[in-house]
Amino acid sequence: METFFDQLAIGASTGALYALLALALVFIFRATDIVNFAQGEMAMFNTYIGWSISRPLSFSWIPFLSIERHINILNWHPEVFGIPLFLGSESDGSTRLGYLLIVIGTVAIAFVMGGLIERLIIRPSEGKNLLNAVIVTLGIFAIVNSIANWRYGPVPQNYPAPFKGNAVDFGLFKLGQHSLFALIVGVAMMFAIYVFFQRTKLGLAVRAAALNPQASELMGINTGQMLTLGWSLAAAIGCLAGMLVAPSVAGISPNLMLGVLLYAFAAAVLGGLDSALGAVVGGLAVGIGQTMVVQYIGSEWSDIVAFGLIIGILMVKPTGIFGSPVVKKV
Amino acid sequence: MKWHRKTWMLALLAIIAVLPVLGIACGDDDDEGDEGGTPATTATTAATTAGGSPTKAATKSPADEIANIKGDTTGVTDKEVKIGSYYAKTGPAAVYNDIQLAWNMYFDEVNKKGGIAGRQIKFIVEDDGYNPSNTVNVVKKLVEQDQVFMLFNALGTPTGMAVLEYVKAQGVPSLFIASGASKWANSGPTIIGIQPDYVTEGTVLGKEMAEKQKGKKYGILYQNDDFGKDGREGLKKGVGTALTLVGEETYEANAADITSQALKLINAGAEVIATYATPAQFAGVLKSVKAQGKTVTWYSSSVTASGSTAKLAEGAMDGVITAGYAPDPTDPDPDVQKVVKFFKDHGVANPTAFHIVAWVFAEHLERLLTVTGKNLNRSSLIYAMENVAFQGDWTSTLLYKPTIITKDDHRPIEAMFIQKWNQAAGKFDFDVSKIIDSETTKR
């Protein structure tokens, strides 16, 4: 039984990572009706940006300001559970931005970049064949991947995890602190997305713009802005996902998301592409399913069974477990 | 003029009738034609490549003999020699691309000093994305379009396997292949690997386990490809019956997380886990197993034996035992540090173990080309490699034992050592006197 719970815990922590990216996929699908293949790569690139700003700070570019004096100015180091929020001193004496600042900064950059991508690349291809938009996202995939490969190199880099301590003991099983954090973020995000789409006017407008752009314009909704907002928010969610994936897979590399994206797709589809709850449930199901297959069937069967099951479930429920049925129009 | 459907059909039927039908209809008799045809061509090649050297070797020393061997000089001029290679520049295997960049830096330096025997060394490195069907394409391009003289240090086992027969049939030397498959050692004169093969390496690691961990239970965790499967084979051979095997687990190269496999082994009672995994995955599993509060002794392949893996593992690598054949950049040895400085001077911020091995590989090629000298052709090159260049005590500056290559021994680097990562000191601990010449472990 201990084995079972151990595997359950590991599966849940991998599943949490799938769920995070799946949430971004669900978000963009609901907001724009597009299946975004570049979601993982955008997340990867934004994570790299997070990585760049998390490196030791150098203040040498500020004239007439010694490092010490500068740090004294910002010498306010509030901590939550031992994580420096704004600035932290490392054991080697260097100063880094605190985790909270890194997250805020990176998510902000991701938000802007998502919007820019929508405006500059997706917009011109809009209103044509849906397949075109999908191919454009494949193009973004290739561009982002190769720019990351070129700027940062293929070698994995260390990425800071907010919680580094030992696993939390739940009696039956232990869950790594970071995995627990990822799970909590995932569930919180799921609720946030639910509230955004179901309970806010803006979320409703975003959905309407995706459902029927023309009618939305007649409601006074600026559909262009809604699409941009959808991409921005999806990029921000993906970026959060990337920042949580990177520490758990031992570092960030341009291929960070290759091992996650397909499972995230599987998770999103399994749960139903338009359901945030489905993304989380699907992510956990895929993650736990994989570990259970490793434990009880054999490791070489893990992906075969996982993907086979997804096909099987889709046969029974064609729009995933929580997905709403597709409306066929005449 | 109007094109009716009939016209189209007639035109197409004509094509259909003339070309493939005739061709395929006759396709069956080429069974015999082929048997007859291929040996004939091979015979011609053999005549050109061998050049009658063995008979004359008796009168002159092998070194003098090189100058007289005639052979295929494709890709060689007086000023330049064109050498091809393929690496993955994208995808998960792109981490190894640093090796190629590093030996390019090495030869840039050589070229600046006038090249070798008056020739500039020009590399054409193609990107195959570690996909064997792409490799077939890029090697065809290198051989048939770019007309390279030879292939050097091409990356990968599945990729190499895909083109092995083609490269052999074309008579293009493919030397010092960057892969630890045991197959290279017996694939004919024109093919040779460079590093200790994974079966041998696994055997060395397994013997170490048999010695130090006698009577315990162990499990194997390996990547589901040639690399992992060769390693597994060697490990099992080396361990023999000294330890009890509780399970073998595998994972796909792009897996995000392989902790589940490790936990299965630990929960089955394994006290020792031997892994054939790549650095990122290995570091990940070390970290999460540690976070789960489980303790286990890790043995791992030379692929993960580097300070950068330890960095990724964030302290969880302490005490991991690996096999190795080249030093890590963290090694304080002055020769190693000189090489590290060389790469730092060439704009590499953090030279890794890849840069070290690239240096070693490059030295081998430089040695071979230097020994072959002015009369460079495919036959003389192979002759020089098998009979002159790596016979005595020539040792790469970064290795501990001489490299030996003969006609019957196509395993260049064979000396290995066992090392243990020391987290506090930030380097590997190992005993130079205890270097295992895997010559002894040869099958």
Add this chain to the structure above:
Amino acid sequence: MLEVKNIRAAYGPVTALHDISLSVPEGQIVTVLGANGAGKSTTLRVISGLLRPSAGTVLFEGRPIHGKPADWIVRQRICHVPEGRQIFATLTVEANLSLGAYTRRDKPGIKADLQRVFDYFPRLAERRNQVAGTLSGGEQQMLAIGRALMARPRLLLLDEPSLGLAPLVVRDIFKIIRTINEEDRVTILLIEQDAKLALSVASYGYVLETGRVVVNEPAADLARNETVRKSYLGY
């Protein structure tokens, strides 16, 4: 209130409107009649900003609105109930209605208007939590009109509200259209195939033929007009 002057518009190479001018005085119902393809819907699309005219002007209270984006025009409180209703099929009735009030910020006002729409269309109140796609054709038309009312329009553009509906339902809807016009003082530009019905509520009428205005007269005169009677009224 609305002044359309010499507009011209095209879909690709096909010119749909050659030269249309019409005006809608405040507080009245103006109807546009015409056969299929005469350019009625296109005229409305130009007014509501879904289509940019290639020439001509559209003035709303003396200010030009042509070429402005649709969502800006909605904020001038010109609401368009499009042909084919265009409701959000997968959203609930209530969500559809609240989208109608997207441009408004006054919560109490929205609430009151919601109540008013439910008063007009009690069927919608019964089905407020139902997914709009499951409503019947008549209910969907009610929803589309109700949704437009949620924006508290000053000018309402109605495109064929009777299309595909049972005669009884049509009568109900036209009753409400008149109420909206009289009680809420909403100016209405109505497009209708059923000329008799349209002329019964309208005060002024235009007849379009292949993208041109051929007749414009007060509704009462129009009903008496020989050609109109022959081609559109059928007697």
Add this chain to the structure above:
Amino acid sequence: MKMTGNYRQGIERFIPSPAEAVVLATLLFFTWYLYGGTGNDVFAGLSTFIVVAIAWVLGVAIRVALNDMRWWLLVIALLLVMAPWLALNTFQIAVMTEVLVFSLLLHGLNVVTGLTGQMSLGHGALVGLSAYAVAILVDHWDWPLLPAMAAAVALTFAFGFALGIPALRLAGPYLAIATVAAALVFPLVLKLDSVQDYTGGVQGLRLHKQPQPPGFIGGFLENESIAKIPEQKKFAPEEVQVKERQKFAQATYLYFLCFGVAAIGTFAAWNLQRSRFGRAFIAVRDAEVAATSMGVNTALYKVTAFGISALYAGIAGALLYMVVAFVAPESFDLFNLSINPIAYLVIGGLAAPGGAMVGAFGYKWGPEVIKKIARTDTDFDKLQGALTGLMLIVVMTRMPQGVWGSLTRLNSFSWKALINETKAWVLSRTIAYWLAIALGVAVVIAIGAWFAPVWGVFAAGLLVVAPQDAWAGVFLWLRSLPAIGRRRAPAPGDAR
């Protein structure tokens, strides 16, 4: 196919349409690339300019001389027949052979995606299934190649029908992911310990005996006046030359084998589209419910579409194994054979046999050209992916119907209309807008100054993949950008 409508008059006759320019520039770039053009020199960009200029002139010449698309087809067919002699070496013949093989795969995809509107991202598995079936039959049971290929194609065809059944229940993205799952599982199954004896596991399977040209054909092709050997080997000893000639004969023979099959396949695809079947497929795509009510058995047609496309994929797989003579699980990764073909099909042009041909050409040659451009610096070759992505995006946004689609709509492009629209667009913006753009440009330039290579790569990429953007001004692209904060208000002509 005959170009109809009012033919362009006056000065406009001398301006190639965007699609035409792209195709011509690409063709010319190939010529330049094949015959000793150096992508390695710093002036690659400049050379490209020259090529584009030549393309322009040639475009005008072709437009004036031939205003009938059918002649283009004839020229293309002729070029294809001549390909082994136009190619410089056997490698290029081999690539052309693969172009033919892939055109079959794309024809198949076209039936499912282009005609029937079902997105399948799992065709790699079908290709692999067929290739492996041939390999196992030949390797394990010593079947002769030809019957093995026939059996494999039949097997794949049957399997395709089976794959079509899930398609009945799944829609859009769900179907896409289900097929992705199938494509992912396929190579993993090959590596299972239990089937390793047959599939060769990770090592894959090799074809030891590629078909040799039979006696007289071989003799003909090896003939000194027929066979081509590489420049570098012209002065080599006789036996080397003989060997090169044999290589040429072998490569050419394989090429024509595939040419025959591809010709039949293309013809069949072209016919299929115009047949009752093709129209039914399109009906299923465009209005499924309406089609059902008109008595079209949509289920049957969907499954048939999958079956036909599997037939094509099977033929492609069997030929691929014959040509490459090697299969391994890693060959069937998701992007290589499942996703990229779809991307290139859409680039070539959906729902048109010509589109599949163009797509196959781009699929095999695009990366070669991009490699050529990218290798101006060791650092640049890492940006190959970026160039490919840029090409996808530019084609998809500028030519939504694909290259072929744009070619067949040559007349709808009007230079005058473009200028008018651009003028209107410029005038409709405010000063603040232009200031914002200027600021943006300044920022981009600043970044460009920082990582200078970006400029070279992107400019070269733009020049080659979208010359119309390069000279018709970035305007074309800017025009498609919306005003700040909103979507472009629909212009007359935007069919909504």
